[in-house]
Amino acid sequence: MARKLQITVNHDLCVGNAMCETIAAKVFILNDDRQSEAKYPDADTEENILEAAENCPVSAIKVVDADTGETLFP
Amino acid sequence: MVTTVADDMFTGDAISDPYSYYGKLRDEDPVHWNELYELWVVTGHDDLVWMTRHHELFSSEFWKRDQRSPYPAIDESDMGLYQFMREFFMDWFIQHDRPVHTDQRKVVHKWFNPNSMELWRPMVRSVIKDCLDEADASGHMDVMRDFATPLPLFVIAQMMGMPHYDRKFIRSMAEKLLFIGRGETDRMQPLTEAIKEFIEYLTPLVEEKAAKPVDENDLLSVLASGEKTGALTRDEVVADAILLLLAGHETTINLICNGTLAFTQHPEQWKILKEGRLEEPDAITRATEECLRYDPPVKSIQRVASVDAELGGKLIREGDRIRWFISSANRDPKKHDNPDTFDISRWPNTHVAFGSGIHHCLGATLARLEGQEAFKALAERYDNIKVETNEFEYQPSITFRSLKTLPVSLT
Ligand code: HEM
Numbered sequence: 001m002a003r004k005l006q007i008t009v010n011h012d013l014c015v016g017n018a019m020c021e022t023i024a025a026k027v028f029i030l031n032d033d034r035q036s037e038a039k040y041p042d043a044d045t046e047e048n049i050l051e052a053a054e055n056c057p058v059s060a061i062k063v064v065d066a067d068t069g070e071t072l073f074p
Numbered sequence: 075m076v077t078t079v080a081d082d083m084f085t086g087d088a089i090s091d092p093y094s095y096y097g098k099l100r101d102e103d104p105v106h107w108n109e110l111y112e113l114w115v116v117t118g119h120d121d122l123v124w125m126t127r128h129h130e131l132f133s134s135e136f137w138k139r140d141q142r143s144p145y146p147a148i149d150e151s152d153m154g155l156y157q158f159m160r161e162f163f164m165d166w167f168i169q170h171d172r173p174v175h176t177d178q179r180k181v182v183h184k185w186f187n188p189n190s191m192e193l194w195r196p197m198v199r200s201v202i203k204d205c206l207d208e209a210d211a212s213g214h215m216d217v218m219r220d221f222a223t224p225l226p227l228f229v230i231a232q233m234m235g236m237p238h239y240d241r242k243f244i245r246s247m248a249e250k251l252l253f254i255g256r257g258e259t260d261r262m263q264p265l266t267e268a269i270k271e272f273i274e275y276l277t278p279l280v281e282e283k284a285a286k287p288v289d290e291n292d293l294l295s296v297l298a299s300g301e302k303t304g305a306l307t308r309d310e311v312v313a314d315a316i317l318l319l320l321a322g323h324e325t326t327i328n329l330i331c332n333g334t335l336a337f338t339q340h341p342e343q344w345k346i347l348k349e350g351r352l353e354e355p356d357a358i359t360r361a362t363e364e365c366l367r368y369d370p371p372v373k374s375i376q377r378v379a380s381v382d383a384e385l386g387g388k389l390i391r392e393g394d395r396i397r398w399f400i401s402s403a404n405r406d407p408k409k410h411d412n413p414d415t416f417d418i419s420r421w422p423n424t425h426v427a428f429g430s431g432i433h434h435c436l437g438a439t440l441a442r443l444e445g446q447e448a449f450k451a452l453a454e455r456y457d458n459i460k461v462e463t464n465e466f467e468y469q470p471s472i473t474f475r476s477l478k479t480l481p482v483s484l485t
Pocket residue numbers: 126134167168169179230317318319321322323325326329370371372375376426427428429430432433434435436437438440441
């Protein structure tokens with residue numbers, strides 16, 4: 001089974017570029033301020049989620065292994 | 075509301091001190107109808123962010139959709155050139171809305187992400203070293219000519235696989251294309267000349283790259299691969315190559331030059347930078363963000379309303395054109411404490427120098443990297459950077475905040 005991820009988006013940084021939503025639309029949803037929220041962290045593969053995080057132009061997305069606490073990105 | 079600010083945005087005062095001119099507008103009438111140019115002028119931080127994040131209301135297809143006559147006016151006999159220029163700019167991916175914009179940006183997006191950009195850091199450092207070694211020999215430089223311009227120009231040309239001897243050509247084309255933000259009635263002449271020459275120069279290069287398998291270390295080759303996937307036409311590949319070459323240096327030039335000027339005018343901030351005494355994020359990172367906020371390289375960008383929409387209590391009609399000003403948004407007291415103070419410790423620094431929303435600058439990570447490395451190298455090498463002039467002359471552009479020269483002595 002895929003490991004559980006804890007995904008956070010830093011809203012001091014997020015500029016609503018929406019690349020995360022483009023790459024992993026099932027996970028990242030833009031809120032009313034058009035900032036990203038990782039609403040459904042289990043809804044896509046780890047690979048896609050990490051790709052979304054890597055392609056955030058301001059590195060606002062942090063991905064952590066929910067069980068071990070290991071940082072997967074950045 | 076009626077404001078006391080006159081509508082001519084090209085006066086000497088508005089060019090030399092945009093902070094007073096657009097700041098007054100922001101305080102008196104933040105969504106202002108400029109009667110002279112038939113244009114909405116948006117100057118506050120919150121309105122700017124709201125607008126750029128509502129791309130479904132405010133279209134980026136400015137050159138395609140704008141039906142009004144050019145502002146400021148141009149020579150009647152140049153309307154054909156104006157049309158030619160519009161059609162060229164329409165091909166830029168920055169000038170598209172969703173879904174086309176997303177498909178086109180994706181062709182190059184990941185090559186500009188933070189991890190990809192790290193690979194270029196050693197190259198950026200070596201260009202900086204070359205520039206400053208040369209300046210050290212004399213103890214003087216014109217920051218604009220000898221440092222701020224060659225650095226980003228070399229870097230983007232290198233990334234795009236351009237032969238190095240073509241940098242002069244690229245720069246001279248860029249200088250003519252700068253007329254886009256100016257007010258001369260005959261500005262279509264240099265503009266369209268540069269577009270034609272640029273296309274002529276790039277077409278065979280693109281042809282060559284398109285015929286070969288994609289080379290991941292060459293952005294022009296990556297762009298050309300967009301043709302194979304159907305995201306871009308050949309004309310669009312050529313146009314976007316010009317966009318990357320221009321946006322890739324015309325902007326960062328001003329970050330380095332304006333930032334250096336700010337440090338020379340604030341010796342106590344220079345001291346903090348040199349001593350590096352700030353917590354995570356470090357002094358260089360914070361300082362670069364503050365330079366971007368305090369004297370932003372790009373002053374303004376355009377949109378056109380794609381439907382009737384309300385902004386800051388005003389009704390913007392479908393088809394109305396809009397210009398949003400970063401200069402005043404970055405000094406908005408509702409967003410930033412002591413906005414007119416240059417304070418490199420400021421954090422978080424939520425400036426909008428790179429815009430916001432789906433068109434947020436593709437090259438932001440590259441520009442940050444270049445700015446950080448440039449300021450770091452200056453701080454490591456010099457105790458004192460002294461400006462050798464009392465007069466600061468800026469390009470008469472409403473798009474760029476660009477000094478003509480910045481002579482300094484270095485000790
Ligand atoms: C300090 C330097 C820079 C500043 C201040 C800056 C500013 C901006 C701004 C304000 C926008 C938003 C335009 C809009 O919303 O319509 C933008 C977009 C863009 N910038 Fe930059 N820029 C800089 C450096 C660069 C560099 C180095 C590149 C590299 C190639 C670049 C390429 C682009 C591109 C391609 C877009 C269009 C993005 C899109 O439409 O999705 N910029 N930039």
